[in-house]
Amino acid sequence: MKITANNPNRKSWIKVDENSDFPIQNIPFGVFITKDDIITIGTRIGDFAIDLGAFHQLGYFNGIPLTDDIFLQDNLNDFIADGRKTWRLVRNRIADVFDVTNGSLRDNAVHKDKVIFRMEDVEMLLPVAVGDYTDFYASKEHATNVGSLFRDPENALFPNWLQIPIGYHGRSSSIIPSGTPIRRPVGQSKPNEGETTPNFGPSKLLDFELEMAFITTDSNNLGDRIPIEDTEEYIFGLVQFNDWSARDIQGWEYVPLGPFLGKNFASTISPWIVTLDALEPFRVENPKQVYKPLPYLKQEGKGSYDIKLQVGIQPENGEETVIANSNFKYMYWTMAQQLAHHTVNGCNVRSGDMMGSGTISGPTKDSYGSMLELTWRGQNPVQLNDGTTRKFINDNDTVIMRAHCKNDNVRIGFGDCVGKVLPVK
Structure with a gap:
């Protein structure tokens, strides 16, 4: 079925700014609550939220087999x-109805009043009920940097890293939508030199992790694998994804079973899910892999996406400083490889499951996806526009992440992924 919603020549009768993340070619999906306390599923064009519940009830999806609710x-x-067939039919229909022609x-004022809301009049919620959340560790540059910081740079990558997409199971209950503040976590950290009792208190090394995450549908029964x-x-x-990390808590606890309290206190996502269909024009070649993948991981065609990523820090009552620019195309293991590996042992994946990419770092210092790397474990503090410096994230700092794709015809974005760090209670 053709993706007519992606027509780059299509214009909407809703006004859309030139640099908007949400032209009519995007049509993402999310969940919001209106001023009347009605929760609904919707989409967005420009600075307007579209209530798809009302849109459906008024008959604009006639001919598409959808349940009433x-x-x-x-x-x-x-x-x-x-x-996917339903997703594509729905996106195509929305694009047709909002087309300028x-x-x-x-021309129906009564219907428009029921369907269209200004973004400032709605509150974005989590778009899915995340049943399970897996975080991968799939950026070669990031894994190499971390391995160099904590081990011998000559042996930064463990032998398995170049053979399989490494991942761990995270905590879905603490995934939160953009704009939700987080509390600085408290926990144990490494004992002082010469002592055996660990330190305990607020994390001193609070960090962000620049990631993307993909959302799955029901895919396989337990015991089956996805080719x-x-x-x-x-x-x-x-969605764009900030997988907050308490480096000192994590550094003490992660041997032998991996991340736990250093990672599960909060993970922030952008609230609009941008479909794989909308990203189709931005496919690029996969990174060249060191070893030929085993057959179940061998991917034909372009499985990477040119998504430009940015991170900024805004101090309280101060201006934002952009500290990193990276790109999703740097990922060593693609989403297809991650999902194929996730299910090769028969693990079943369900609708609404979320798979984090792992920190995305590029080949240059200004493209690193965490403070751990940008400051090289605190040795080279980042200077902000107000003259202050950061080794890691301070209380009352706001971390702002952005993601978008752009070619000669269209710009498709994700909106901001924002989180402010509050002091320990």
Whole structure:
């Protein structure tokens, strides 16, 4: 089925700024609450939120096999479970109705009043009920940097890293939407030299991790695997992802079982899920891999995406300083490879599951995806525009992440992924 929603020549009768993340070619999906305390599933064009529950009830999806309540829910899980054919039909129809040449909704003031809201009049919620969350460790530059910081630079990568997508299972209950503040976590950290009792208190090395995350649909029964050539049929779309990390807590606890309290206190996502269909024009070649992957990981065609990423820090009552610019295309292991590996042992994946990419770092120092790397473990503090410096994240700092794709025809973005760090209670 053709993706007509992606037509780069299409214009909307809703005004969209030139540099908006949300032109009519995007049509992401999210969940929001209106001023009347109504929770609904919606999409966004420019600075306007579209209530898809009302849109459906008014008949604009006629001819598409949808249940009456598919958009009258507090998460996208059921819609995502309907599969790619439904996602594509829905996006195409929304694009048609909001096309500048279509007056069916444009010229109906009563319907418009029920369907369209200004973004400042809605509150974004989590788009999915995340049942399971897996975080990968799939950026070669990031893994090399971390390995160099904590081990011998000549042996920065363990032998398995170049053979399999490394990951761990995270905590879904602490995934929060952009704009939700977080509390500085408290926990144990490494004892002082010559002592045996660990330190305890607020994390002193609070960090962000610049990531993307993909959302899956129901894909396989327990015991079955997903062939790599089929994996993208089960990926709904992506969000930007800040997987906050307490480096001192993590450094003490992670041997032998890996991340725990240093990672599970908060993870921030951008609230709009940008579909894989919308990102289709931005496919690029996969990074060249050192070893030929085993057959179940061998991916044909372009499985990487040119998504420009940015991180800024804004002190309280101060201006933002952009401290990093990176790109999703730097990922060594693609989403298809990650999902194929995740299920090769028969692990079942469900609608609304989230898979984090792991920190995305590029080849240059200004493209590193964490303070750990940008400051090289605190040795080279980052200077902000107000003259202050940061080794890690201070209380009342706001971390702002942005992601977008752009070519000669269109810009597709994710909106901001924002989190402010509050002091320990």
